[in-house]
Amino acid sequence: MNTPRPPLNIGSVERDTGLGKDTLRAWERRYGFPTPDRDEHGERLYPAEQVDRLRLIKRLIDLGYRPGKLVGAGEEELALLGAQSMPVAATTDGEEIAPQKAAPLIERVLGELREHDLPALQQTLSQALLREGLQRFVIDTVGPLNIAVGEAWMRGEIEVFEEHLYTEQITTLLRQALAGLAPSGQPPRVLLTTVPDELHTLGLLMVQALLALEGASCIPLGTQLPLFDLRQAAIAHRADIVALSFSAAFPTRQLQPLVGKLRELLPPEVELWIGGGGCTRLRPLAGLRILPTLEGALSALEEWRQRR
Amino acid sequence: MNTPRPPLNIGSVERDTGLGKDTLRAWERRYGFPTPDRDEHGERLYPAEQVDRLRLIKRLIDLGYRPGKLVGAGEEELALLGAQSMPVAATTDGEEIAPQKAAPLIERVLGELREHDLPALQQTLSQALLREGLQRFVIDTVGPLNIAVGEAWMRGEIEVFEEHLYTEQITTLLRQALAGLAPSGQPPRVLLTTVPDELHTLGLLMVQALLALEGASCIPLGTQLPLFDLRQAAIAHRADIVALSFSAAFPTRQLQPLVGKLRELLPPEVELWIGGGGCTRLRPLAGLRILPTLEGALSALEEWRQRR
DNA sequence: TGTTCATTTTGTCCTGTACAAAGCGAGGTG
DNA sequence: CACCTCGCTTTGTACAGGACAAAATGAACA
Known part of the structure; x- marks a missing residue:
């Protein structure tokens, strides 16, 4: 064997x-x-x-x-x-102190992953989605689940391929939900992507789901778009907002200069929103919105709308 | 500007x-x-x-x-x-000699890409899907479209971000179609993924669509699964077939040894299918099925079923 | 027309060195 | 006691220049 x-x-x-x-x-x-x-x-x-x-x-x-x-x-x-609590935990406030609200579901998902029971996993997840609604599902369930799956891997409780299977199922589910939303045509127009070497698709998809649900016009550009092309895309699509996602794995070294460069490159009237696990390491910068949590994206959207 | x-x-x-x-x-x-x-x-x-x-x-x-x-x-x-015809073109036979069957559609898609008309693009593509059916759409339309978009980029006719937008739309469309297919539960069980450093998602998705349409049980594992984890996944899911995709961009250097190593790693009764633009550079090997075309995947599936 | 062999091309790895930005902790100041 | 500043340490990434094997090529040969 x-x-x-x-x-x-x-x-x-x-x-x-x-x-x-x-x-x-x-x-x-x-x-x-x-x-x-x-x-x-x-x-x-x-x-x-x-x-x-x-x-x-x-x-x-x-x-x-x-x-x-x-x-x-x-x-x-x-x-x-x-000790799963990371030293970075005390980032902004104690806002992430409700991780085990979805504890029973988490255990169930981890169990199904370990048993490679794909149909059961699919059903568990889509049931949760239907029960909670897309918004709560993304914020209260998928977020904690992602963390729990990562930690379970670190503890040696699940394998890499089981983690991949999980990611793929969530992706499928979110894309499916997203496909069911009719394009709103309303502002703001949001461009979603990641920079080269950053593959953090899931976070981006979660944000897209939240924003699309609130009626924003999302334009997903996949991953790994070179900086200057991002500028061109923002102009071509008359974007109001460019939303990027950085995973915690993104090299700290390059993060700050890269975001700074991008901010210079983008037209000043286009907002730049940064989310994902990597964004906590960013220093504040004029014209830059740092969104460490998913709720942050929602309130940022609300603010944007009030400003108009 | x-x-x-x-x-x-x-x-x-x-x-x-x-x-x-x-x-x-x-x-x-x-x-x-x-x-x-x-x-x-x-x-x-x-x-x-x-x-x-x-x-x-x-x-x-x-x-x-x-x-x-x-x-x-x-x-x-x-x-x-x-001169867009590549020297590699004359691979196996002259089987890829019908590229411009979908020519009017291609021109239309390229035009909509250049104008950044996302709604029109979405409509064009999903109309084509409905008109042709999933199988013909994947084989006769998406395949040639991918090539045409790549070539248009090389000619400087479209930008990188426009290409990304195209890829994203096709991905969304295919995933959506795939979500509509009820899981068959029938054999064979096919594991789909790519190796580390290979991000060629689209090809994989196209194969998944074709196989799922024929009633195979597809288990997608996302991209970039390390070799040994792939072995574990194949065993855990009792896979009959492992299907990998390599883009033309995959370094030739590493391709052959990597596939060889994988073939050794996998249980002998599990078949190994390789597709994508990179697979033409592979030498034949026992227990290895090279699928340079999408039709190849279909006939391979048929053969597999007759063998049982 | 097809096969074998020598030659060139080409990607990748090696060692050892260097430096700047980020992180950390000591010490001073309100 | 909290907060800021400054110097030291840690750490990732860059450089040069050499080496070599696998792949591709083309020539010689059957």
């Missing part, structure tokens, strides 16, 4: 973990981890277990931990993951 | 073009292109026009041209793009 997993070269590890080649080599030099073998030609070969650990470390770093502590240490990370 | 576009550093260029840092530096060394400026600290700054050209070169390489010819040369690429 348990095929010995083949080791990966540095390029594959970069793709699998999201850690750059340079970073991987730097960690090895500085912290003594990872410790890849070498093939006959002197190239690094990372054992699968070390790649697993790298993936975990990456997620913990995205949560706010420092590499020096994680990469150097051994096994006491296990303690850290048990 | 025309803001001077800011130059990009090497990391941004990597993300925007898909060309690795090492490759970018190697081209500069070998072919004398690109010729980035340097910032005050000696780091490369690529002018936006050179990034455009790099994007174009990348697409032409994906089509089968050699870097040495493209990167070294200057401006006569313009001639090449005019």
